[in-house]
Amino acid sequence: MDRALIDLLAADLAEAGFTVDGLAELWGQDAADALHRGQRVPALRALADSTAPLAVLARVFVLGLPTEPRTLDGALPRLGMPGAIALGLVDEHGAPQLDLRPYSVVDSQGVASWWIASDLGELALGHAIPENHVLGVGGASTTLSGIMIDAPVELALDLGTGCGIQALHLARHARRVIATDISQRALDLARFNAALNGVDSIEFRLGSLFEPVAGERFGHIVSNPPFVITPRVEGVPSYEYRDGGMVGDALVAKVVEDLAEHLEPGGFAQLLGNWEYSERSGLDRVGEWAEHTGLDAWVVEREVQSVEEYAETWIRDGGTRPGPAFDRLYSAWLDDFSSRGVERVGFGYLSFRRGPGPLLRRVEHYGHPLGGSLGQHIRQVFDAHDWLGSSDLEGATLTLAPDVTEERHYWPGADDPTVMLLRQGSGFARSIPIGTALAAVVGACDGDLPLGVICAAVAQLLDVDGEDLRAEILPEIHELVLTGFLRT
Structure with missing residues (x-):
């Protein structure tokens, strides 16, 4: 956390045009779509042998490929190769040690453009990711930020911050943000990202769930918790960014259970989660979780997968490809679900509020395409409920x-x-x-x-x-x- 070096890095990235639009123009939409699917060949072909700073930075930090130290030194004229090594971005041979890419979002305050560092993914590593992997901005991250209510608050909480992306979003409308995680590595990267983007209103605390904020209340709580339902047996990897260490969907239930004691009057909490379907409907079970909070609650289930689809999705997410290792993990997941009579798994988002009057209780499945502006819309629904009451x-x-x-x-x-x-x-x-x-x-x-x-x-x-x-x-x-x- 050498702030002087981080400031030099930010200046170099800005000068190179290392932005979402800059990369899109550099290699085109088709290559960008291929990258989203985990394929980097089209983007690499578009770069060819270019030594322009943007092309070099894209090759190293987005595509995860090594480059000559002299070339990288030229692409980072202020930071230089020694500074990049000191910050842990590359090793002395020019091989990337972190993924670093631009991110852009539009909210009620306008456009926000950031750079987000995270651990190298499977594509750059060439093998399955390690269990202490710190994930960058993924689909779940963008889903959560997309539903985020951005009304001004004094103090907000990002529970399980990971790379810190939700904390940065919160800092757009909260005067102070506390970001927690059970992983010290995640907190280090989140702190780095805050510094890289000039955000100094975030405090980082180590610990599990609400333990680091015992006795504190917040105007806004968001969480992309480690909700993935993973077998708790030997030989099955447990990834810190997604696996909470509890059986089934117990971790999401625990987060929901503890929300009420940490929300101030009028405060909102928003999180993602999975829930199991067995003899009982998963939505009915989530409805009971919500009922016990005593808070206004709106649960939207977006998708339901068979246990087979669910297992395949998350085994692939860890970087394991079809073969004997995949089959072994697949059997472990299906055995785990079978032991509890689970047939399907639901996914969705949950919004809670410590409201002023009659409770809102809305639990629904809605799998159709969305129209955007969800954060503002969710706030309007709670306001409409108050008016109707x-x-x-x-x-x-x-x-x-x-x-x-x-x-x-x-x-x-x-x-x-x-x-x-x-x-x-x-x-x-x-x-x-x-x-x-x-x-x-x-x-x-x-x-x-x-x-x-x-x-x-x-x-x-x-x-x-x-x-x-x-x-x-x-x-x-x-x-x-x-x-x-x-x-x-």
Whole structure:
């Protein structure tokens, strides 16, 4: 943690144009897509023998290939080869010791561009990753940052920080951030990344789960915990970044259980997790976890895998490829699931809040494509729940959200539609079937008339009983307000 050397590295990276856009322009979208699939040949062909600083840095730190010390020294004119060795980026022969790549995100405050260091992956190592591997920015990381509520808070917690990416996100809206991890190596890399990106509002603490913050409360807690369900038997690798050391989904249940004592009033907690399906629904089990917290809770299950798919996914994630070793691990995973009667595994995200009034309890499976802006949307759902709990719905004037469209399907030659849908463009991009009465009510929600007046007019227009129409429509309107189709 030589801050002077880190500052020199940052200056060199900036001057070289070592950014997401810079790399995309350097080797093109097709090569970038191939890298995402774990294939570096197209990117390497695009670089050819270029000794331009950006090409050299990309070859060493993104593709994980050695280069001549003299060449790397030229690509880092301020830091130089000795400084790169001192920071642990390369060895004396020019072989990379860390993965270092740009990362960019857009949130409510605008664009953030960072550099993130992590351990070398399987592609650079040429073999399975070690158990103390510190992962860089992966799919789970971007999922969690994508649902993050970024309302300003005084103090936030990143539980299980890994390379520190979520702590950097939190630092965008929290005055102070505490980042914890059970791995000292992870904390060292996270601290390095904070320094490299000029962020000095993060405090790093070593320890398991909430132990390093006992007695403290936070306005925002986020966690990408080591939720992967891994057999606890000899011979099966246990990776610090993903395996929590507990049986089944017990670690996620434990994190959920302890949230309440660490959230201040109005505070949010958001995390990812896996849960097991056996004779009971996994979602039902997660619902019980949420119920016991006494907090507002919204659980969204995004995917359910068979135990076979699940085992294959995470064995490959560790770098083991098909062969005798793969088969041995595969059998161990299936034996573990069979011992508990587990047939499937769910994955999703969980949002909690220490709210002001009646509790929100929403547990759902939603596997459809999303529309973006999830953090803001999630916050709006909690706000809508508060409004619904304290307002007279019939007396409210509602408006249709600007991203909502109506879709109608007709049989050829028919005058009346056979199917009508409301579609949401942002947030969860929900699609909700609607009937004639609801379509008429929603279509009249332009902020001028109270909902009760609209319902009475639609009942008269359709020649139906007004009480019956309200009994049918109001629960549906309640759901449309909660999920963001209608706004107050």
